[in-house]
Amino acid sequence: MMRPLFRSLLSxxxxxxxxxxxxxxxxxxxxxxxxxxxxxxAAVPATAMEYADIRRTGDDAGPRNYRSADHALLxxxxxxxxAAVNRLLKAGAAPNVRDxxxxxxxxxxxxxxxxxxxRALLAxxxxxxxxxxxxxxxxxxxxxxxxxxxxxxLLKAGADVDAKSANGHVPLIDAVLLxxxxxxxxxLRASPDWLHTEREQGRHALSLAASLGHLRVLDRLLAAGxxxxxxxxxxxxxxxxxxxxxxxxxxxHLLASGAQPGAMSTDIYD
Numbered sequence: 001m002m003r004p005l006f007r008s009l010l011s012x013x014x015x016x017x018x019x020x021x022x023x024x025x026x027x028x029x030x031x032x033x034x035x036x037x038x039x040x041x042a043a044v045p046a047t048a049m050e051y052a053d054i055r056r057t058g059d060d061a062g063p064r065n066y067r068s069a070d071h072a073l074l075x076x077x078x079x080x081x082x083a084a085v086n087r088l089l090k091a092g093a094a095p096n097v098r099d100x101x102x103x104x105x106x107x108x109x110x111x112x113x114x115x116x117x118x119r120a121l122l123a124x125x126x127x128x129x130x131x132x133x134x135x136x137x138x139x140x141x142x143x144x145x146x147x148x149x150x151x152x153x154l155l156k157a158g159a160d161v162d163a164k165s166a167n168g169h170v171p172l173i174d175a176v177l178l179x180x181x182x183x184x185x186x187x188l189r190a191s192p193d194w195l196h197t198e199r200e201q202g203r204h205a206l207s208l209a210a211s212l213g214h215l216r217v218l219d220r221l222l223a224a225g226x227x228x229x230x231x232x233x234x235x236x237x238x239x240x241x242x243x244x245x246x247x248x249x250x251x252x253h254l255l256a257s258g259a260q261p262g263a264m265s266t267d268i269y270d
Contacts, residue, residue: 067093067094069088069091069092069093070093070094070097071097071099072084072088072093073085073088073089073093073094073095073097073105074097074098074099074103074104074105076088077105077108077109078103078108080108080112082109082112082114082117085105085109085117085120085121086116086117086120089120089121089124095121095124095125095126096125096126096127096130098130099133101133102130102131102132102133103132103133104126104130104131104132104133104138105121105126106118106121106122106126106127106128106130106132106138107130107131107132107133107134107136107137107138107141108132109121109138109150110138110139110141110142110145110147110150110154111136111141111142111144111145111147112145113142113145113147113149113150114150115147115149115150115153118138118150118153118154119153122153122154122157128154128157128158128159129159129160129163131165131166134166135165135166135167136165136166136167137159137160137163137165137171138150138154138159139151139154139155139159139160139161139163139171140163140164140165140169140170140171140174141165142154142171142183143171143172143174143175143180143183143187144174144175144178144180146175146178146180146182146183147183148180148182148183148185148186151171151183151186151187152186155186155187155189155190161187161190161191161192162192162193162196167199168199169196169198169199170192170193170196171183171187171192172184172187172188172192172196172205173196173197173198173205173208175187175217176205176208176209176212176214176217176221177198177208177212179212179214179216179217180217181214181216181217181220184217184220184221185220188220188221188224194206194226194227194230197232197233201234202232202233202234203232203233203234203236203241204230204232204233205221205226206218206221206222206226206228206230206238207232207236207237207238207240207241208241209221209238209250210238210239210241210242210245210247210250210254211238211241211242211244211245211247211250212245212247213245213247213249213250215249215250215253218238218250218253218254219253222253222254222257228254228257228258228259229258229259229260237259238250238254238259239251239254239255239259239260239261239264239266240264242254243264243266251266
């Protein structure tokens with residue numbers, strides 16, 4: 001009595017195991033009962049590079065059928081052959097081409113200060129905030145390298161002034177750290193958030209400029225309306241950092257701009 005039932009269960013299990021092989025392999029009475037609906041072919045990654053790109057970005061809807069000319073554009077950007085990049089763009093290469101590591105032609109051009117190539121890539125539709133393989137946004141790369149004209153182009157194209165790169169910093173913080181005075185000027189025109197801080201000690205842009213003695217950057221920040229008494233993430237203001245780092249001129253500039261010492265002595269002794 002139990003043996004026929006056991007055989008039936010085994011048969012059903014076998015049917016379920018082979019169901020994914022295709023409905024045509026099932027008996028007619030079982031067809032259509034256990035098979036999943038087929039995914040559209042366009043949504044299935046065809047190559048290891050496409051699959052890696054989908055895993056990295058979480059986006060399986062964007063175009064990935066790049067042509068050889070598209071990859072040639074990315075390769076030319078990596079090696080700094082800007083004439084080739086512009087030639088391939090004019091021939092119709094995709095400006096947003098990326099590889100499994102997420103590399104970006106626009107980030108390479110921004111880091112190199114290639115203003116006209118950046119202009120051409122943006123005009124062709126390059127995404128202004130897409131990070132490159134280094135983890136930096138185009139604006140972050142331009143800020144690091146001090147290319148203020150490139151920064152201005154990216155901001156005009158809609159780049160997010162407060163977008164963080166892989167190092168956890170917004171472009172303003174990196175520009176202040178490296179004393180990129182002209183880049184800071186361009187970023188300030190885009191009204192960045194004052195409250196972003198650097199990751200080591202939690203200093204905001206004004207505290208950084210004061211502690212490093214970057215006076216031109218300090219004056220730009222104060223002129224743009226940065227509150228000299230605004231505490232940073234650690235609870236200290238720019239005047240504290242200027243005194244702590246023995247930056248006499250920074251102390252003088254901050255006091256002249258309304259910094260309040262309170263009970264803190266602003267005398268600096270060697």
